[in-house]
Amino acid sequence: MERDILGYKCRKCGHVQYPYRTRCRGCGHVEWNGVDIVYDTVPLPKNGKLLTFTHLYALPSDFEAVNISLGIVELEGGNRITGQLKIKDPKIGMKVFGKVEVVRREEYKKYWGMVFYAEGA
Amino acid sequence: MRDVYVIGIGITSFTRLEYPLAEIAAYPAVQAMQDAKLDKVDHMFVANMGAGRVNRQTGLASAVIDHLCLQPAGAETIENGPASGASAIKAAYMAIASGMHDTVLAVGAERMNEVNSLEATDFVSTLSHPMAEAIYGVTLPSLAGMFTRLYMHKYGVTARHLAMVAIKNHANAMHNPFAHVRNLITMDGILDSVDAPTNNPIIADPLRFFDVCPVSDGGCALVLASEEVAKKSGRPMIKLAGVGQATDTHAVHDRPDPTELTAVKLAAAQALKMAKKTPQDVNVAELHDAFTILEIVESEEVGFFKKGEGHLALERGETQIGGKIPINTSGGLKAKGHPVGATGVAQAHEIVTQLRGEAHKRQVKGAKVGFTCNFGGFGNNVVCLVFTRE
Numbered sequence: 076m077e078r079d080i081l082g083y084k085c086r087k088c089g090h091v092q093y094p095y096r097t098r099c100r101g102c103g104h105v106e107w108n109g110v111d112i113v114y115d116t117v118p119l120p121k122n123g124k125l126l127t128f129t130h131l132y133a134l135p136s137d138f139e140a141v142n143i144s145l146g147i148v149e150l151e152g153g154n155r156i157t158g159q160l161k162i163k164d165p166k167i168g169m170k171v172f173g174k175v176e177v178v179r180r181e182e183y184k185k186y187w188g189m190v191f192y193a194e195g196a
Numbered sequence: 197m198r199d200v201y202v203i204g205i206g207i208t209s210f211t212r213l214e215y216p217l218a219e220i221a222a223y224p225a226v227q228a229m230q231d232a233k234l235d236k237v238d239h240m241f242v243a244n245m246g247a248g249r250v251n252r253q254t255g256l257a258s259a260v261i262d263h264l265c266l267q268p269a270g271a272e273t274i275e276n277g278p279a280s281g282a283s284a285i286k287a288a289y290m291a292i293a294s295g296m297h298d299t300v301l302a303v304g305a306e307r308m309n310e311v312n313s314l315e316a317t318d319f320v321s322t323l324s325h326p327m328a329e330a331i332y333g334v335t336l337p338s339l340a341g342m343f344t345r346l347y348m349h350k351y352g353v354t355a356r357h358l359a360m361v362a363i364k365n366h367a368n369a370m371h372n373p374f375a376h377v378r379n380l381i382t383m384d385g386i387l388d389s390v391d392a393p394t395n396n397p398i399i400a401d402p403l404r405f406f407d408v409c410p411v412s413d414g415g416c417a418l419v420l421a422s423e424e425v426a427k428k429s430g431r432p433m434i435k436l437a438g439v440g441q442a443t444d445t446h447a448v449h450d451r452p453d454p455t456e457l458t459a460v461k462l463a464a465a466q467a468l469k470m471a472k473k474t475p476q477d478v479n480v481a482e483l484h485d486a487f488t489i490l491e492i493v494e495s496e497e498v499g500f501f502k503k504g505e506g507h508l509a510l511e512r513g514e515t516q517i518g519g520k521i522p523i524n525t526s527g528g529l530k531a532k533g534h535p536v537g538a539t540g541v542a543q544a545h546e547i548v549t550q551l552r553g554e555a556h557k558r559q560v561k562g563a564k565v566g567f568t569c570n571f572g573g574f575g576n577n578v579v580c581l582v583f584t585r586e
Contacts, residue, residue, distance in 0.1 A: 093328070094450075095327075100450075127346040129342045129403075134333060135321060147342060147449040156449060157328060157449045178332050179333060
């Protein structure tokens with residue numbers, strides 16, 4: 076099963092926001108269904124353009140790697156997302172595609188997130 | 197609203213301190229009260245970010261008021277990330293300006309070295325967005341690294357410009373007895389020589405070790421007072437003339453232009469407008485250089501230089517002591533140190549010292565208007581202050 080990262084589409088103005096917020100960043104709307112706040116969820120696109128990146132050598136204590144690469148990607152459709160990179164020689168502006176993978180483990184817990192690869196890799 | 201003045205200041209060394217957090221807050225508070233010639237105050241705000249997590253202590257303000265034997269004065273802990281310090285000063289300002297209190301202590305304290313540097317990094321990275329950033333291993337240096345790369349790409353800032361900030365601030369800290377890092381560094385030692393990659397390893401490229409502030413312990417305090425009390429005290433009349441604050445998106449990727457520090461621009465404009473000053477009126481400034489790039493970009497957002505030209509002004513020496521607008525005469529966070537909750541108060545401490553003319557070898561001659569920028573998160577909550585000498 077292919078996993079997705081979800082964007083939250085406002086039922087009033089149609090703005091898709093990521094990450095989730097209580098109010099719509101596009102128009103400030105909050106839609107209650109009587110119990111909870113509701114948005115239409117839409118899978119975020121996985122192709123995009125690398126906006127910036129870094130190779131981090133001072134990692135949080137639970138990471139076992141020597142370094143990780145992190146980047147901000149401008150996805151098709153305009154949303155941006157922060158993710159990990161598995162790209163040998165990243166360049167600003169390069170085309171990338173994402174897969175949802177385990178990005179962090181804390182004992183028995185797994186965190187899933189977007190990992191980007193160079194297009195064509 | 198009533199005018200508010202700073203009539204007392206106190207500070208600890210910024211270093212590794214081997215005494216408890218509440219004392220790190222209480223010692224400078226005592227100094228500030230002695231400086232103000234007061235033996236009690238109406239209220240106290242204590243700025244701190246990590247007590248609950250790092251020091252396993254909550255309700256810090258109650259512990260500090262007990263150390264100071266100031267009961268039954270009111271006391272609150274203020275947590276606003278790395279901008280906690282300036283937020284405590286802002287709270288003190290509001291308390292006095294509103295007429296609710298006449299004398300208020302604004303204290304900042306942090307004891308980060310109670311845990312090792314990995315745990316300290318984990319603790320500070322809790323500022324990032326839990327689901328959209330933190331899960332990936334995002335830390336504050338990594339956000340700064342991505343920001344720096346984009347800024348270099350857009351405006352032509354180089355590693356050499358970043359090193360110039362570090363070299364300048366280390367030189368300034370040589371004249372600050374409270375600074376954490378007091379050793380001179382050179383371009384050769386951190387960038388040009390064959391040993392440079394060993395001396396100055398990559399942390400979050402393009403940022404290297406000497407682009408990042410140290411992990412420090414430290415405390416700092418100000419006594420703020422109404423005009424009536426300030427006049428009676430006989431202390432120099434340093435007015436807190438402007439206060440500004442602005443916020444920005446939690447996740448950095450969500451900003452329309454991630455090279456803009458919009459909250460800095462808005463908070464600075466608000467503080468300067470309230471003080472009826474322009475950026476060109478400012479004689480000395482303390483900017484939040486947790487990473488060297490931030491000093492350059494903040495100097496543009498505040499309005500000292502045009503956007504994209506801060507690094508050129510730095511090259512021309514305009515931000516050195518003796519230059520057009522000396523920045524971080526204390527050594528900044530880079531060399532004075534960054535005990536997160538105390539930093540905003542310490543920035544104000546340096547400006548008050550400068551406006552009083554008591555900064556000795558790092559004194560900016562004739563300084564009458566001072567400015568501070570205390571930067572929380574990665575620019576998502578910024579508090580700016582303007583001080584004037586009357």
